[in-house]
Amino acid sequence: MVDVPVGQLWLVENLYLRVPAPAVTSYCGPGARRTTTGNGRTIEKYSNPYAPEDTIAGHLKFALKNEPIDSAIMAAAMRAIDPGVIEQMVRAEPTGAFSRRAWFLYEFFTGKTLNLTDAPVVQYTKALNPELNVGSVGINSVRHRVTNNMLGVPGFCVTVRLSSAIKRYQAEGIDEQVLELVQDCDATVLARAVNFLYTKETKSSYEIEHERATGQKAERFVKALRQTASFNPSSDQDLVDLQNKIVDPRYAAKGFRDFQNFVGETIGYREKVHFVCPRPEDLPSMMKDWASMSERLKGCDDAVAAAAAISFSFVFLHPFEDGNGRIHRFLIHHVLSREGFTPDDILFPISAAIVRNQKSYDAALESVSGPTMGLIEWEMNRAQQVVVTNDTSTLYRYFDATELVEYLYEKISETIRIDFKEELDFVSIYDTAYNAVRDVIDMPDRRASMFVNFYLQNNGSISKRKREMFEELTDDDIKDLEAAIRDALNPEAAADEDDKVPEPGL
Structure with missing residues (x-):
C-alpha cells in the first residue's frame, strides 16, 4: 500500500x-x-x-x-x-x-x-x-x-496559517517592545528621531524601485506618510489622490487602469514578464471587494496579518501604471497605525529593512506570484502587449498569505531592533556632540551641525578634505573640538584621564 x-x-x-x-x-x-x-x-x-x-x-x-x-x-x-x-x-x-x-x-x-x-x-x-x-x-x-x-x-x-514562525513573533510582543522604547525616551529626542525615520522610509521606498526621492518628491511622500490616520483605503478617491502625490505629475492617474499591465523587465528589445496583473475588465469589482476586505480586517486578531493581507494583495492587483509599490508599502504603515500596533505619530522604516536584503522581499512576493503565474494563460502580441486568454479573477482574490505575514513580521522586528533603536541612539549621541562643540566655540547652528556630522561619519575625527570647509578654525581649534566631543561621548574615559596622578619627575 x-x-x-x-x-x-x-x-x-x-x-x-x-x-x-x-x-x-x-x-x-x-x-x-x-x-x-x-x-x-x-x-x-x-x-x-x-x-x-x-x-x-x-x-x-x-x-x-x-x-x-x-x-x-x-x-x-x-x-x-x-x-x-x-x-x-x-x-x-x-x-x-x-x-x-x-x-x-x-x-x-x-x-x-x-x-x-x-x-x-x-x-x-x-x-x-x-x-x-x-x-x-x-x-x-x-x-x-x-x-x-x-x-x-x-x-x-486570504488565509494565513498559524505557523511556528508567526506564533513566535506573536509571543515576542513586538508592539510592546516599541512602547517600552518610546516610554523610556526623551520626548524631544523621540520627535527628532521620528522626523528622520520618515525621511529614511521615503528614500528607501523609492530606492526599492531604483528611484531617488529628492526635493518635492520626497516631501510629498513624507507628508502622505504623516497623514496615514486620515487615509481611507476603501475610498477610490483616496487611493487616486495618494498615487497623484507620489508619482511624477505626468503619470498621475485619474482612476484605476483600463489597460493590461504586468511586472517585468526589458532585456534587449524583449520584455521578460515576471507577473501578469488582473485583466482590466476584472479590476473594478476586484478593487471594490479589496476595499471591503480592508474594512473587514479592522480589529483583526493579528495586526501584522491584516497589514500583509491588505498591502500585498494591493500590489498584486496593480491598479495604477506607476506608484503601486510605494502605495503598497504606505498601506503597511497605515494598517499598523490604524490597528494600534505602532504608537501614535511613530513610524517603522520597514522599507529600509527591505532594501538591506531585497532578494528576500522578492522571494516573499514570489511565494504568491509564482504559483499564480503558473495558472495564468497569456501571450505577447506584436505591440509587445500582454494579452490574458483565460479567466484569472479568482487567482487574485483568494490565496495563502502565510509567507507574506512571516516576512512582514521579520522586517518589522528587524527595523525596530536596528533602524528605530539606532536612530534614537544616534540622536542622543548627536545632541551630546553638538552641545560639546557649542560649549567650546559658539559656532552658528548649521556650522556646528556640519562639524558634528563630519566627525561622526569619519569615526571620531575630521578628515583632511572636510577640514578645508572650516577655514575659520585653526588646527588647535579643530583638536579642541574633537577632544570635547570625545570626552562628552565617553565621559568615563575622560574622568579616568583626569584622575591619573602624574609620575614623579614629570
Whole structure:
C-alpha cells in the first residue's frame, strides 16, 4: 500500500481545481504519524485509522478537522461541489461543528442559499480553527451558528496559517517592545528621531524601485506618510489622490487602469514578464471587494496579518501604471497605525529593512506570484502587449498569505531592533556632540551641525578634505573640538584621564 492524498489536496486533484497546491498536504497510509517541513511546505502523514471516507464530504470534513484552511482551495471547491453534498452533510449532522462550518463556507463563497433551515441552537463554532489559522474579529452567523472570523469578505479573502514562525513573533510582543522604547525616551529626542525615520522610509521606498526621492518628491511622500490616520483605503478617491502625490505629475492617474499591465523587465528589445496583473475588465469589482476586505480586517486578531493581507494583495492587483509599490508599502504603515500596533505619530522604516536584503522581499512576493503565474494563460502580441486568454479573477482574490505575514513580521522586528533603536541612539549621541562643540566655540547652528556630522561619519575625527570647509578654525581649534566631543561621548574615559596622578619627575 502507498500513501494517498486526503483533505484539501484530494479536493484539488479530484475536483480538478485550478488553484495553487496547498502549503500543507496530507496523506494517509501505513506507518506512524509524522510531519515533514521544508521550503515553506509541510507534509502531514497520517496512519490508516485517520483515513476519511473516500467522498467529497469525507475529505472536506477531514480538511476542516485537521488542516489549516486555504481560501483559494475552499472557494474553488465550494463552487465545484454539488449543493446536495453539503445539504446531506448538514442533515446527517445538523448540530455537528464540521457540517455547519462546511455549510457556512459554501454559502460564504458561492453566495447561494442552500435548501436548509437555520441551525438549531447550539454552541457557536469558528469558521477558521484558531489553532490552525489566524482569524479576524468574529461576527456570529445565526443561520449556521458559526462565528465568521474569515480574513476578508466573500469576494476577497486570504488565509494565513498559524505557523511556528508567526506564533513566535506573536509571543515576542513586538508592539510592546516599541512602547517600552518610546516610554523610556526623551520626548524631544523621540520627535527628532521620528522626523528622520520618515525621511529614511521615503528614500528607501523609492530606492526599492531604483528611484531617488529628492526635493518635492520626497516631501510629498513624507507628508502622505504623516497623514496615514486620515487615509481611507476603501475610498477610490483616496487611493487616486495618494498615487497623484507620489508619482511624477505626468503619470498621475485619474482612476484605476483600463489597460493590461504586468511586472517585468526589458532585456534587449524583449520584455521578460515576471507577473501578469488582473485583466482590466476584472479590476473594478476586484478593487471594490479589496476595499471591503480592508474594512473587514479592522480589529483583526493579528495586526501584522491584516497589514500583509491588505498591502500585498494591493500590489498584486496593480491598479495604477506607476506608484503601486510605494502605495503598497504606505498601506503597511497605515494598517499598523490604524490597528494600534505602532504608537501614535511613530513610524517603522520597514522599507529600509527591505532594501538591506531585497532578494528576500522578492522571494516573499514570489511565494504568491509564482504559483499564480503558473495558472495564468497569456501571450505577447506584436505591440509587445500582454494579452490574458483565460479567466484569472479568482487567482487574485483568494490565496495563502502565510509567507507574506512571516516576512512582514521579520522586517518589522528587524527595523525596530536596528533602524528605530539606532536612530534614537544616534540622536542622543548627536545632541551630546553638538552641545560639546557649542560649549567650546559658539559656532552658528548649521556650522556646528556640519562639524558634528563630519566627525561622526569619519569615526571620531575630521578628515583632511572636510577640514578645508572650516577655514575659520585653526588646527588647535579643530583638536579642541574633537577632544570635547570625545570626552562628552565617553565621559568615563575622560574622568579616568583626569584622575591619573602624574609620575614623579614629570
